[in-house]
Each structure stands twice: as structure tokens, then as C-alpha cells.
Amino acid sequence: MSGADSTVGTRRELHIERLVAGGDALARDEGRVVFVDKALPGETIEAELVEVKRDFARARMLRVTEASPDRVVPPCRHVAEGCGGCDWQHLAASMQHDAKVAVVREAFARTARMPEAPIVRGGAVGHEASRTTVRMAVTPNGRLGFRRAASHDTVDIERCLVMHPLLQELVSSVGVRGEGEVTLRCSAATGERAVWSHDKARVLGLPDDVAAGAAAVVHEDVAGARLRVSMSSFFQASLQAAELLVDAVARAAGDSLDGRDGIVVDGYGGVGLFAATVVPIGVQCVLVESSESACSDAYENLRGRSAKVMHTRFEHWRAQRAGLVIVDPARSGLGKPGVTTLLDTAAPTVVLVSCDAVAAARDARLLVDAGYDLVNAEVLDLFPHTHHVEVVSQFVMR
Ligand SMILES: C[S@@+](CC[C@H](N)C(=O)[O-])C[C@H]1O[C@@H](n2cnc3c(N)ncnc32)[C@H](O)[C@@H]1O
Structure with missing residues (x-):
């Protein structure tokens, strides 16, 4: 093990300088840059080093000792359960x-x-629930959920803060068999809905109006144009x-x-x-x-x-x-x-x-x-x- 690696697992008091691209916060520890999750500029935190390289390190937030005035309790309860869908809910909207x-x-x-x-x-x-395309994962409970932050594990989702109500209704009512990921899409203009299982998962109990498969389409109206959007095509969120x-x-x-x-x-x-x-x-x-x-x-x-x-x-x-x-x-x-x-x-x-x-x-x-x-x-x-x-x-x- 190198000298740098031997500090993995040790605790540090860190003063956060700023947020960086990718969402993490940046601090310095004895001159080395440290990236830490869930921290905000101006805060003092206690964190555990989880990765130490020659030029930078990563740390896991343990507790905030001096909080930013911009810090809030995440408005969605799934964040506390580990949901990795929205990584900035601790920052005031x-x-x-x-x-x-x-x-x-x-x-x-x-x-x-x-x-x-x-x-x-x-x-x-x-900040109201408006996302019309979401990619979800099958949870061990046979439900649709999101991945945990920095993990392949999943969290069941009861009520998502950002999801369009037409999709929320779907997530609450269907079951899923198998494993993998499923894209859900709806149209805010027409109310059409569709699901596409990327892997071997089977979505059970789909309401009659919901189309299924990579070739299923919804139509969205944007700035006066009606656009056909297939499930396997990219579209804005x-x-x-x-x-x-x-x-x-x-x-x-x-x-x-x-x-x-x-x-x-x-x-x-x-x-x-x-x-x-x-x-x-x-x-x-x-x-x-x-x-x-x-x-x-x-x-x-x-x-x-x-x-x-x-x-x-x-x-x-x-x-x-x-x-x-x-x-x-x-x-x-x-x-x-x-x-x-x-x-x-x-x-x-x-x-x-x-x-x-x-x-x-x-x-x-x-x-x-x-x-x-x-x-x-x-x-x-x-x-x-x-x-x-x-x-x-x-x-x-x-
Ligand atoms: C960010 S999306 C933007 C699509 C469109 N402008 C919109 O706003 O709906 C990027 C698009 O580029 C396509 N794409 C990815 N790599 C590409 C490449 N090397 N050449 C051409 N298209 C590519 C993707 O399939 C996707 O449709």
C-alpha cells in the first residue's frame, strides 16, 4: 500500500470552497484537493477519506459542523433512503x-x-413535478425504483418529487418481474404514455393506454410543432x-x-x-x-x-x-x-x-x-x- 493509500478511512475536518462540475463540493486537505458529496460552499464538515490519489482525494460526508445558510432538509423522503436520483436536494431550490x-x-x-x-x-x-422521461430500475421488491447514489443497488419509489403525475401514477400501480432498467415516457400535451424495458424485465399490470417496447411512440407539442418521439429516441427530460x-x-x-x-x-x-x-x-x-x-x-x-x-x-x-x-x-x-x-x-x-x-x-x-x-x-x-x-x-x- 502506498503512503497515500494508508490515509483511506481516516477522518478529516474540511472547509468547503465551492461546488464543482459533477455536483461534488471541493475542499483542500494539506494542499490536496478533496471532493466530497452533499456539502456546500462555506461549510465546515467532518468527512472520511474513501479514495486517496497523488493529486486528489474523495471523502464521504459524516456530519456538518458549520452549515451553510443555503442548506435545507431534502424535500423528498427518498433522499434519506439513499435515492441517487436528485443529488442537490440539500441545497435550497x-x-x-x-x-x-x-x-x-x-x-x-x-x-x-x-x-x-x-x-x-x-x-x-x-420545481413542480414535470419530468416526462425517466429511466428506472427494477427493485428486489418487484417495483420500479431509482439507483442509490454511487451504487447499483436500488430504492423503491413511492412518490418522486420531479416525476410527471402521469408517470407517478404508473410507478405506483405496476409490478415488475425480472431485472434491469425500464424507461417511462409520457406526453404533457397528449397524455400518451409508454414504457420500454431495456433488459429482461417485464412490467406487469400496465393500464390499457400504455404502449410498450422500443418502437412505442408518444407525441409531444413543443413551440407549436407536434413531434413523434419513439421510446428508443432521445428527448429532453x-x-x-x-x-x-x-x-x-x-x-x-x-x-x-x-x-x-x-x-x-x-x-x-x-x-x-x-x-x-x-x-x-x-x-x-x-x-x-x-x-x-x-x-x-x-x-x-x-x-x-x-x-x-x-x-x-x-x-x-x-x-x-x-x-x-x-x-x-x-x-x-x-x-x-x-x-x-x-x-x-x-x-x-x-x-x-x-x-x-x-x-x-x-x-x-x-x-x-x-x-x-x-x-x-x-x-x-x-x-x-x-x-x-x-x-x-x-x-x-x-
Ligand atoms: C443531447 S441529444 C440532443 C438531441 C436534440 N437536439 C434534442 O434536443 O432533442 C444528442 C443526440 O445526439 C445523438 N448522437 C450521439 N452521438 C452522436 C454522433 N457522434 N453524431 C451524431 N449524433 C449523435 C444522440 O442519438 C442524440 O439524439
Whole structure:
């Protein structure tokens, strides 16, 4: 065992400096950075070291000795039972959005080396139960539940704070046989519901209205567009989240949406959320998406528009010149391959939607080094009670 490892299991008093991307809090112990869960900036806590590396350590919170004024008792009782679904319930709801803005500022300052980045607070979904897509796990009691924090174990869910009532009703009434994970989805507009078991689990006692399987669909209405969403396609976590994103992307895209500078590219376009709502009818658009299911939804959703759906990975797509590129990659971001394709479009305006603060900063640095200016980065809070953040950044070519 190395000298560093021998301190695992020992207790420490820690003073928390700040929250970091990923949701943990950061403290320093004899100069070494320590990440700890469930702590807040300004707090003094007692914690146990659970992992010690040369450059950093991880600690488990034991007790708070000096609490932040922003600390609250988690409003959902399942948090005390270990549910890992919402990791920021100990932070007052009114403070969560500002905390996310601070995390994004820090990521741009450190990762992008842009301490002066124009980062602003954008829209937030309300704290009422609005999530229309949830991925749950089968519990040993034959119910649907969520995973415990940092564990494969599960917690039965009686009443989830963030789940749409149409899904809550389903979770309360069905049983499940087997093992694995199940996605539940409903439409806030039509009331349609569907379930998709990813593994061998069988959901029992489904009400007659509930469709089942990877190919089952619901239809959601966003900003005037009706969108078909298959169970195996990605869709935003709630109708409010989709509407706020559409609004932020439309504002960031601005005049470049009129098609005068060239076509619009909706990269990582999913079922066509942006292509169907933000891009005016008549303006040529190319949607690039790697999932077959999302592409077939997009094909349906963009019928009657001047839109082409390209079923390929963005980084493999033979880029066309464009006036505007909207890109909404998965958590890892665009990275160099995605940015290389984007540069091949020579688009004067780029709107980057990021669901990870560090990936947003990394991609911003790549774009700035390649000749773009960051005009504005809006931080949206689409996942209340969690650390998850969405950043919509506007870039223009220098
Ligand atoms: C965060 S979602 C955004 C989808 C859409 N913009 C929306 O808001 O509903 C990312 C999408 O990118 C797709 N995707 C993941 N990796 C990809 C890649 N390398 N190239 C193209 N699409 C990809 C996923 O299937 C998913 O639909």
C-alpha cells in the first residue's frame, strides 16, 4: 500500500470552497484537493477519506459542523433512503440555478482559460413535478425504483418529487418481474404514455393506454410543432425543458435563421426538436443524427419542410457549407472530431448546446482557437434538484 493509500478511512475536518462540475463540493486537505458529496460552499464538515490519489482525494460526508445558510432538509423522503436520483436536494431550490452558473463560470475560467467569458443566467424549469422521461430500475421488491447514489443497488419509489403525475401514477400501480432498467415516457400535451424495458424485465399490470417496447411512440407539442418521439429516441427530460431550450437556441441563432447566409445544420439533431421549431419553414436544413430511431422520428417530424435527415455520426458527415450550425452533442461534447466537421461548414454562426459544464468549456476553447468569438453563454436550469446543467453558447466567426 502506498503512503497515500494508508490515509483511506481516516477522518478529516474540511472547509468547503465551492461546488464543482459533477455536483461534488471541493475542499483542500494539506494542499490536496478533496471532493466530497452533499456539502456546500462555506461549510465546515467532518468527512472520511474513501479514495486517496497523488493529486486528489474523495471523502464521504459524516456530519456538518458549520452549515451553510443555503442548506435545507431534502424535500423528498427518498433522499434519506439513499435515492441517487436528485443529488442537490440539500441545497435550497432558490439557490440551485446560481450555483450552476458559478460552476459553469469556473469551468470556463479553468478549462477554457476564459475567466471573462460572457456567461449569463438563462431560463429555469419550475420545481413542480414535470419530468416526462425517466429511466428506472427494477427493485428486489418487484417495483420500479431509482439507483442509490454511487451504487447499483436500488430504492423503491413511492412518490418522486420531479416525476410527471402521469408517470407517478404508473410507478405506483405496476409490478415488475425480472431485472434491469425500464424507461417511462409520457406526453404533457397528449397524455400518451409508454414504457420500454431495456433488459429482461417485464412490467406487469400496465393500464390499457400504455404502449410498450422500443418502437412505442408518444407525441409531444413543443413551440407549436407536434413531434413523434419513439421510446428508443432521445428527448429532453420535460416539456418545459424542451421549450426553454428552443427559446434559448432561437435567440442565440438570431438573424442567421433566415437562411441568407446559407443552410441551417441541426447537428446531433435527435427527433428534430430544433429543426422543427427554430428553423423557419422554407429555410433549407440538414439534420445529422447517429440514432436510427431518432432519424426515423425526425423524418416524420420534418415532413413538409425543406429538410434532409442524414443518418450518420456528425464527425463522419461530409460537411456542407452552412449559414448556421446548431450542435447539441452528448455529455462528452464535440471534441476535436466534432469541431473539425463543424469548421468544414465554414458557418458564420454556431450555436452550441452543452449538457456538461466542462465539455462546454473544452468545446468553447477549441472553437475560439479555430477563429470564433464567444458572444454569449446562457446557463439553463432544466433539472431542478440535481447538479445537471445546460449551456447554450453563441459563437460568431471572427
Ligand atoms: C443531447 S441529444 C440532443 C438531441 C436534440 N437536439 C434534442 O434536443 O432533442 C444528442 C443526440 O445526439 C445523438 N448522437 C450521439 N452521438 C452522436 C454522433 N457522434 N453524431 C451524431 N449524433 C449523435 C444522440 O442519438 C442524440 O439524439
